[in-house]
Amino acid sequence: MSNHIENDLEQSLTEKSKIAKWINDRLPIISSIENTLLRHPYPKNLSYLWSFGSIAGIALVIQILTGLFLAMHYVPNADMAFDSVEHIMRDVRYGWLIRYMHAVGASMFFVAVYIHIARGLFYGSYKSPRELLWWFGILIFLLMMATAFMGYVLPWGQMSFWGATVITNLFSAIPIVGEHIVAWLWGGYSVDNPTLNRFFVIHFVLPFVIVAMVMLHLASLHTSGSNNPTGVEIKSKKDIIPFHPYFTIKDMVGFVAYFIIFGYFLFFYPNSLGHPDNYIPANPLVTPAHIVPEWYFLPFYAILRAIPDKLGGVLMMFGSIAILFALPYLDKSKVKSGAYRPLFKKFYWLFLVNFLFLGWLGQSPAEGWYVIAARISTFYYFTYFLIILPQLPKFEKTLPLPKSIDDHYQSLKRKK
Amino acid sequence: MPDNNSSTSKSEQNTTPSQNVESPKDESRRKLLTTTAYTAAGVGAVCALLPFVDSMNPSDDVQALASIEVDISNIAEGQEKKVMWRGKPVFIKHRTKQEIEEAKSVPLIELKDPEEDAKRVKPGKEQWLVTVGICTHLGCVPIGGQGEYKGWFCPCHGSVYDTSARIRKGPAPKNLAVPPYEFLSDTKIKIG
Numbered sequence: 306m307s308n309h310i311e312n313d314l315e316q317s318l319t320e321k322s323k324i325a326k327w328i329n330d331r332l333p334i335i336s337s338i339e340n341t342l343l344r345h346p347y348p349k350n351l352s353y354l355w356s357f358g359s360i361a362g363i364a365l366v367i368q369i370l371t372g373l374f375l376a377m378h379y380v381p382n383a384d385m386a387f388d389s390v391e392h393i394m395r396d397v398r399y400g401w402l403i404r405y406m407h408a409v410g411a412s413m414f415f416v417a418v419y420i421h422i423a424r425g426l427f428y429g430s431y432k433s434p435r436e437l438l439w440w441f442g443i444l445i446f447l448l449m450m451a452t453a454f455m456g457y458v459l460p461w462g463q464m465s466f467w468g469a470t471v472i473t474n475l476f477s478a479i480p481i482v483g484e485h486i487v488a489w490l491w492g493g494y495s496v497d498n499p500t501l502n503r504f505f506v507i508h509f510v511l512p513f514v515i516v517a518m519v520m521l522h523l524a525s526l527h528t529s530g531s532n533n534p535t536g537v538e539i540k541s542k543k544d545i546i547p548f549h550p551y552f553t554i555k556d557m558v559g560f561v562a563y564f565i566i567f568g569y570f571l572f573f574y575p576n577s578l579g580h581p582d583n584y585i586p587a588n589p590l591v592t593p594a595h596i597v598p599e600w601y602f603l604p605f606y607a608i609l610r611a612i613p614d615k616l617g618g619v620l621m622m623f624g625s626i627a628i629l630f631a632l633p634y635l636d637k638s639k640v641k642s643g644a645y646r647p648l649f650k651k652f653y654w655l656f657l658v659n660f661l662f663l664g665w666l667g668q669s670p671a672e673g674w675y676v677i678a679a680r681i682s683t684f685y686y687f688t689y690f691l692i693i694l695p696q697l698p699k700f701e702k703t704l705p706l707p708k709s710i711d712d713h714y715q716s717l718k719r720k721k
Numbered sequence: 722m723p724d725n726n727s728s729t730s731k732s733e734q735n736t737t738p739s740q741n742v743e744s745p746k747d748e749s750r751r752k753l754l755t756t757t758a759y760t761a762a763g764v765g766a767v768c769a770l771l772p773f774v775d776s777m778n779p780s781d782d783v784q785a786l787a788s789i790e791v792d793i794s795n796i797a798e799g800q801e802k803k804v805m806w807r808g809k810p811v812f813i814k815h816r817t818k819q820e821i822e823e824a825k826s827v828p829l830i831e832l833k834d835p836e837e838d839a840k841r842v843k844p845g846k847e848q849w850l851v852t853v854g855i856c857t858h859l860g861c862v863p864i865g866g867q868g869e870y871k872g873w874f875c876p877c878h879g880s881v882y883d884t885s886a887r888i889r890k891g892p893a894p895k896n897l898a899v900p901p902y903e904f905l906s907d908t909k910i911k912i913g
Binding site for chain 2: 378396397400
């Protein structure tokens, strides 16, 4: 497959503008951008689920932009952090808007990324030849979680402080050196000013590491090409269309829908996904009655609490993400797309419902039947990856695959 | 003949059947739609960026301190008081009768930045001269009661100001600025 295809709808900028041509003849930056982004071939049967990659990309840009302007007013000092955030909210011009964009934007970013991952899980986008692409994706997800966690500490409210205390204490579960590692993370003997200061620095720098990872994710995507709803690879020129204008337009529609939902939360319910306790300044002497992490950590938090052993719980929680790395080798099915796997479909939807249920359990108190339910859910989470996906091909009779992407596309057209 | 041949083959290439054959009307419609879309997106992007630019302006708490009230009852005749206003020094000088006379008697033609003394003080309050204590040359703070004209003297590059804080000698181009201020009472002024 060639790296780019000619675009019959729109001329190159170098053909339209003499200045562009002059620059491009000396530094081929315009043609390489056009070839790698605009003229890159994509399967022509991609659904709107394929827009969530671009949506996550724009979410990252919004976080970096708003974060940059917040950092101009924020003070990473234990005595001043809380007040500086209130200063942003009350005194800085449009500070309230920029801060709420950043806070709501973080949640929206996770929504987009979770849907992006769920799409990959369903259509088998992690399978050969896209293993590296998938691994870079998981690394981005991990970096996002680290960044979001440290960002939540910065306002230095009660949830910031105790969230930081609880999460950093996860490392104390490591035998022998655990306590030393935690003291090293804190830069002291409790979460305090040194912790806040380094969290600010790391929170600032990690997004740029994410940008680098996104570049690798994209470079890898452009090598293997996009997966598509059939899971059938690109075979001929009939299967493909250039990114621009077809998917720029389609992604724009996705962006508009995304921004409407973003705006709804931003302007009407900016605090609905936060915790009111974080408007109480951090107090190392009083723990809030009920500590909950941000919603996007809840399923993993539920797994942590389901295990009645300190080290075991921590290992299972990290394991629940680490297991994703092994996924390309755990799923033994030759058919990529879940759309052609009747049995897989049932287990997949159960997996999604189970994951959401884990999230709900994560914000419920850790007592009574909740604990039992969390254990059953955790069991299914791991069973899905370790037993169901490897064993399923032995029992499953898959549906016949279309001969090509074009065939699938034509059949969709006929249905309409 | 060869010329003719090549021109026909060229025109054939321009209308290869594999490309979408469109009437010019269709293309103009597409152009209108894309231009409209780009324009709308551009306006939206600029509107979205304005709050970010505005966030770097002086914030409300800074603006709240943009004006100060100063009690001037304890400044004796001939004395000068320095106060901080918007991060800069402001000179409040209680001028003697002699200093006022000196300032008034200078012909405007002798001045580098001609301005009457009466315009630099409030009517009926000629004894009070309020100026921003920043040399108009390169931003140093001049010293009071020094220099040839017994006004102010800037130690950095030798600019000399008179008793109306007007530039008389040296590299500075302009008189010391008079900030906006008003008398709240005979003993109290509000700067800013």
